[in-house]
Amino acid sequence: MSPTRRTLVGLGIVLLTGVASVVVYPDLPEQMAIHFDGSGQPDDYLTKPLAAALMPVLGLLVVGLFAAIPRLDPLGENFAEFERYYDLVAVVTVGILAYVHALVLGYNLGYRFDVAQVLAPVLSVVAVTFGYVVENARQNWFVGIRTPWTLSSETVWTRTNERSGVLFKLAGLVALLAVPFPEYFTALAIAPLALAALIPTAYSYVLYRRLETA
Structure with missing residues (x-):
């Protein structure tokens, strides 16, 4: 396109x-x-x-x-x-x-x-789409896992975004469970997405430090 x-x-x-x-x-x-x-x-x-x-x-x-x-x-x-x-x-x-x-x-x-039931599919689509996008994104300032360490090293960018793509897609699939179980919306939809965002941030720092001292 x-x-x-x-x-x-x-x-x-x-x-x-x-x-x-x-x-x-x-x-x-x-x-x-x-x-x-x-x-x-x-x-x-x-x-x-x-x-x-x-x-x-x-x-x-x-x-x-x-x-x-x-x-x-x-x-x-x-x-x-x-x-x-x-x-x-x-x-x-x-x-x-x-x-x-x-x-x-x-x-x-x-x-x-039920607000949770109609929002869960949206969060799922967002997460799965973001997963596909970040694992294919090249280094830039707007799209992908953008931390000081991914923006400072193309190697850190590539490895972090490739791995975080899997996390986001898994989080998106889990979020769909909030449709039949809206009472667990936070645990099934919000928490996995938060983890999918936080884990790559920590990973990018650890990887950057490892490469820097190698």
């Missing part, structure tokens, strides 16, 4: 979120729930015009950001080496915003669901 196609696909998803807002706008309440606590109860609200426009506008900004990152990154030339994986994370990110937007619209139209 070329940068132009990536942007067009992202804009297409954003357009769908905007159309969805317009179609259901007359049926939405004047104060819309946009955030929910751990028990699934709304704890933050926005006026209808702002809430209906929030995700489409945010999606538009995200599309622009992903278009700009390769130009802003001091190591931007490396993006060409993992372009299709970068395209994947860009499209999935915008798609997840659209999914969240659909949930917000649905809730405010009167549909009720």
Whole structure:
């Protein structure tokens, strides 16, 4: 997928979120729930015009950001080496915003669901996608496991990201268990993702020190 196609696909998803807002706008309440606590109860609200426009506008900004990152990154030339994986994370990110937007619209139209059950698949997709992306990412400042040690050594970057990709994919698969067992959402979805992020950070430091003293 070329940068132009990536942007067009992202804009297409954003357009769908905007159309969805317009179609259901007359049926939405004047104060819309946009955030929910751990028990699934709304704890933050926005006026209808702002809430209906929030995700489409945010999606538009995200599309622009992903278009700009390769130009802003001091190591931007490396993006060409993992372009299709970068395209994947860009499209999935915008798609997840659209999914969240659909949930917000649905809730405010009167549909009720268990927040943990509908968020678990999202976290799973995020983790598995990130896993595939990081294990193929080349050294850069925006995508992958970016620590002082991975950014200082290409060897540390490669080894850390390759291994962390497996961790994130496993964490994503475990997160799916929170769909049938939403009462264990934190243990099944949040904790594995936290570990998948923390372990590579420690690993990159240990590996860097080992290579430095070798």
